[in-house]
Amino acid sequence: MVNRKEAFSIQILQLVDAGLVWLGFTVASLLRSPLREIRSLPPTDAAGLEQMTWVLFISVPFTPLLLEFFRFYRTPRTKTTVVSIKQLVRTLFVLGLVLGMIALFIRPLEGIRFDASRVILGGGVILSFLFLLIRDRVFTYLLSNRQVRDIHKERVVIAGSTQEIAQFEAELDPEIIDAWDLTARFDLESCSVDEFYQLLKLHSVERVIFTAGGTSFDRLSLAIEACELQGVEAWVGAAFIRTQIARPTFDVVGNQPMLVLRSTPELSWEVAMKAVFDRVGALFLILATSPLWIVAWLGIRISSPGASAFFAQKRAGRYGKPFRMWKFRTMVPNAEAMLEQIKQEQGNEMDGPVFKLKRDPRIFPFGALLRKLSIDELPQLLNVLLGDMSLVGPRPLPLYEVEAFEKSAHRRRLSVKPGITCEWQAGGRNRITSFEEWVRMDLEYIDNWSLWLDFKILLKTIPAVLFGRGAA
Template sequence: QELFSLLKDQSVSRVVFSAKDTEFEKVARAVEACELQGVEAWIAASFIRSQIARPVFDALGNKPMLVLRSTPELSWELLAKEIFDRVGAATLIAFSMPLWIFAALGIMLKSPGAPIFYSQMRAGRYGKPFRMWKFRTMVANADKMLDQVKEDHGNQMEGPVFKLQNDPRIFPFGALLRKFSIDELPQLLNVVSGEMSLVGPRPLPVYEVEAFCELSHRRRLSVKPGITCEWQAGGRNTITSFEEWVAMDLKYIDNWSLWLDIKILFRTVPAVLFGKGAA
């Protein structure tokens, strides 16, 4: 129980276990806690527990270790993804600069007296908080209005995440930016800085992650969050079940490849160009 709380409250990427033969069952329960949240479990290889996906051997000093990894294998593809993300994001920033200027001018004209950009603390890999950037699409006091909006309009997403189509806090020009995902362009800066990826589970506000009911939901935090993902490429606001959303994210994690990222990016293009499923 103590480990469950630690994994939930802290940003943890790896747990190393060492136990006597009489303590194997305690270790097995602790390994399960790590597996559910996508945290690597390193175990002294004096015993092997079945029903754990992708066991690989490694070494810690001179001790042989069995690594139980429920995230994509470390490989040249992950290195290629890192390079592709940063180079691709920098290139997109350069080519999309006219849209940045369009968005900035539109916000200044249509919603003056408030910042052009909006930032919020989001949960990154292993739950580590980072500041995510967007073009502002809501009125200046939108965060303070959230509780009242929930009371008046409810939540179209089942679960701890708040989603509302036609959110009354969005001003008209902001709705245009959202329709074509122009508001997401500043997140390319998060990709260049290494906090996000072009493709990955969408980063959620820290307070929503803290409200997760199921421990297994945290496994979506085991990879870098992305600007686009399966549910965005497939229609964005057409999904109203958080369980379905998480299932799509976990399917992405379990089947990840560089080619899968490329396919999702290609599917995202028409969804953005035609405003498919946008709020």
């Protein structure tokens, strides 16, 4: 059985492979004339690829289906080159047989030319074989590399009784476990729910798999609630469980059906497009705003010497995982050391753990201009390119502010990637002084997320930046 994440990955690979097959036949068509010239052969009247579109109509969509039939997309981490070659040979042999039979035996239909160039047919099959094999080996290599580096693995906790956890792992394919950073095996029977909550928080856990068939319903419900409040995916091998926020869906791990309680956007083409849009948009914005980067750098170095023009601070990323966020420096060099003194002398305009002061004395004049125009935020586009942030999402907070959260439900805003802009920022952040209201807006964004909602927030951000509305 294939779970949704694996099925989604296979669909992406099938689209890529369909494109590689098209590329193989296209290159073969382009090479036909040069090859004939090298061999000193006269020009031929055989059909070119533009007259052989039937080849593409058959080979492009059906090759990925044949590859799936021969299990080409299974066990990518452990599959050897020999196995891949065998699967490709079988697939392309069937494809070549079908194309050859059509080219030889099907008579021309009205308006359609079915004669074919053997160079295009044979060369297309050979080149498709090479392109697909290279893609497969590169993909396997990347998966193997990521498998070694724990930073790229999904942080997973298996929770249940000791016996159930051992039985669950014994029935799993080792390749599945190898893809995880198995943070802990948590015994729900002997450990408290508070310990479980601290485990999720301490290790920035992304998914919890409950194998708690014999665990009391109350204890299991409390553990699931801890996941729900922090936005951590809960995969439950149990009957239906009622939830207030998380959306229940079914998936599989190995051959075991699982109930998934997910309070964040589910993996989909829309989520994948968001990731692509983030990186393409960030790259475009970096190039488009590059003159502003130079002006900001020069202005900071002249008006506030003694420290770098860039400011880096550890912020809480997805699931609370720390990352280094970049900005243009708008405060005096020792600004962080002065924070407690400023709080005592000036107070805090934002209630809750977040500090906000409209006229912060640590901001030097040119820095205030950068903040008013939001130019100080531009280096965060580098964080988007690196995958730590998104263009749209809840604003990342410093680690010490996250540690000061009074309600565990506030941590659910950490269940998605932080963003450069959000509903709070685009709507004029000076008007909102309630941290509860800020969190409410972030959670509303998470619960109603769509790609169109991101576009709307980006469009609202443009006038907020141009008119300096809500800048601080």
